[in-house]
Each structure stands twice: as structure tokens, then as C-alpha cells.
Amino acid sequence: MIERQFVTQKLKEFQIQEFIGNTLKRVGHSHTKMLKTPLGEKIVIYASRPGLIVGRKGANIKDLTRTLKKKFDLTNPQIEINEVENVFLDANIVAEMIASSLERFGTTKFKGIGHKIMTDVTGAGALGIEILVSGKIPSARAKRWRFYQGYLKKCGQSATEISSAYAFAQLKSGTVGIQVRIMPPNLVLPDDISIKDDNQLQQEATASTAKSSKESEKAAAEEIASSQEASQESEDKKEKKPRKKRVAKASKSKEEDVKSSDATEKTDDSSKETADQASE
Known part of the structure; x- marks a missing residue:
């Protein structure tokens, strides 16, 4: 069943996160994320002191990758460490x-x-x-x-x-x-009410009008540019079409000349044949 596969996968991810959290105690470990990549599993560790997690010449990360491979049967775990911006x-x-x-x-x-x-x-x-x-x-x-x-x-x-x-x-x-x-400071509450002064309202109105005017100018410029492009395309098409017609007319006239020459040659041949027959 697909549901059981999802449950087992999430359970495995939770066990890996708990194992990493228990092994990285007192080093500023925040949380762990797991991502799937074509090369294997990518484990992102967020901490306040990444140097303690990495260890000298990456010894701690190497030991952690070995234990994860053996304990959780991971094919190619790639560990990435990111530093937390604001610790508090x-x-x-x-x-x-x-x-x-x-x-x-x-x-x-x-x-x-x-x-x-x-x-x-x-x-x-x-x-x-x-x-x-x-x-x-x-x-x-x-x-x-x-x-x-x-x-x-x-x-x-x-x-x-x-x-x-x-x-x-x-x-x-x-x-x-x-x-x-x-x-957190970026949390927006539903009961947040801010009272604005008349000066603030006027400033916002002027800013909105300036933005709308700029947008209208941009739209007008885009329309003018598009109309110019369309007119240029139409002019190019008009210039190209008669050339094709002229070439076609020239080819037709050449074909007609060839046909007329062939007809005259045929008539000359027929007249010669009749003259020869009459002489005989």
C-alpha cells in the first residue's frame, strides 16, 4: 500500500532526526531536514556552532555518515551544515x-x-x-x-x-x-491595528498615484513599441510580396516566350514539310 510506504518513510526520517539530535547535544543543534536527491539522501543540519559539528578535518561528519549508513541503511548520505542567523x-x-x-x-x-x-x-x-x-x-x-x-x-x-x-x-x-x-517578530496577529495620520495617508496616496502613473507610462510605451513592431512587420510583408509577384510574373513571361518560340518552331517545321511535299 502507498499509505504504508509514506508512513514508513516519515517514521524513518523522524528516527534519523532524533538520532542526530541526541548525538549532537550541547553543540547548538537547532533542527534537521532531509531531502531526496538523484545522488542520494541529503541531510541539512542547522546549528549555532557548525565548527563543533564538523570537527577537526571533518572527522565528526565522517563518523556520523558511517553510523547513518550502518544504522538506517542509507545509500549515499550527504550532510550539509547551515548556521542559524539569530540564535536567540x-x-x-x-x-x-x-x-x-x-x-x-x-x-x-x-x-x-x-x-x-x-x-x-x-x-x-x-x-x-x-x-x-x-x-x-x-x-x-x-x-x-x-x-x-x-x-x-x-x-x-x-x-x-x-x-x-x-x-x-x-x-x-x-x-x-x-x-x-x-x-517570533515576523508573526502577524489578526488583531493588529495601526492608526495612520493624515500626513501618512497623503504620502501613501501620492506614492500610489506615482506608481500608477509609472505603470501607465510603461504600459503606453509597451503599446507604442508593439504597434511600431506590428507596423514594421506589415511594411516588410508588403515590400516582400510584390517582389515575389514580379519574380513570378517574370518566370511566367519567360515560360510564355519559350512556349511561343516552340510554337513558331513547330509552325516553321510544318511549313517546311508542306513545301517539300509540294515540290515532290
Whole structure:
């Protein structure tokens, strides 16, 4: 069945993405994409620190390609690494940064870590951020701490476009879960209303009129050029046609002359024959 083939293919892609994410921990791994090419499978890895993934003289990539070939039966995997433009707008990288900082500094400075990450993310242009840290922090009793700043949608179509990620930090007290949600700056909300002044409206009107005039001028110029081309083509056709007729007429006149000469020759021959017969 075709459906089963699609399911098995997507399951294999998910397993490859999970394997790459687990093997590339704490190196700024964001996400992985898989593409099919005529040469084989192309795996695109997005990360904040590509140098750590590549390794010295490409040793890490070679090991990763070997393991992918053996474990997932890939024919010719080609790994490509791209750098993430803005690190603080990627929820996966931010969650990994929080987890690594908690493992490094411990649970005593978790509030400072959360507030610093929030200021960095909002300074990068994000509309809002939410960080949930759950575990035995700071005492032996499990608790959830929430860090929130800006505006964040929780429902609707715009909530599906929010970048979210999960990460885990292994501490002495136990495992700590980290959940990060970031609202990107390019997200358009349905209730965004902008009030414009009269000056702005006038500027927009003048700009629109200028654009329309330019477009009309371009259209008129194109029409004139097309009409000129059509007239030139018609003139060329008119000039070419009589030449053909003249040639045809000349050929016809030549044929008629030949025919008339043949007829005269025939009449001369017939007259000669009659004269010879009469003499005999």
C-alpha cells in the first residue's frame, strides 16, 4: 500500500532526526531536514556552532555518515551544515543554553539564568517568551518555575507558528525539564491595528498615484513599441510580396516566350514539310 510506504518513510526520517539530535547535544543543534536527491539522501543540519559539528578535518561528519549508513541503511548520505542567523529566536538552541548553564552553575542561579535569557531573546526582537523550569529546584521538593516576558499567543492559528522546544538537564538533585516558547517578530496577529495620520495617508496616496502613473507610462510605451513592431512587420510583408509577384510574373513571361518560340518552331517545321511535299 502507498499509505504504508509514506508512513514508513516519515517514521524513518523522524528516527534519523532524533538520532542526530541526541548525538549532537550541547553543540547548538537547532533542527534537521532531509531531502531526496538523484545522488542520494541529503541531510541539512542547522546549528549555532557548525565548527563543533564538523570537527577537526571533518572527522565528526565522517563518523556520523558511517553510523547513518550502518544504522538506517542509507545509500549515499550527504550532510550539509547551515548556521542559524539569530540564535536567540530559536527555541531549541535557547532551551539547550538554559540546560547547559544549569548543569554548569547549578540550581542556585537558576533565576538569574532565566532572566538573562529573557532579556537576550526580547533584545533580539522576539515579541514574547515563556520559560518553564520543572524539577527539584532549588530545594528537594519538585516545583515548577515560570519566567514570562512580552506577549505570547496560546490559542488560534498564530499559536501554531510559535517556536517551542523541550530540553533536559541532569543535575545532582535529579532531572530538570525545560520548556521554551518564543513568539517570533515576523508573526502577524489578526488583531493588529495601526492608526495612520493624515500626513501618512497623503504620502501613501501620492506614492500610489506615482506608481500608477509609472505603470501607465510603461504600459503606453509597451503599446507604442508593439504597434511600431506590428507596423514594421506589415511594411516588410508588403515590400516582400510584390517582389515575389514580379519574380513570378517574370518566370511566367519567360515560360510564355519559350512556349511561343516552340510554337513558331513547330509552325516553321510544318511549313517546311508542306513545301517539300509540294515540290515532290
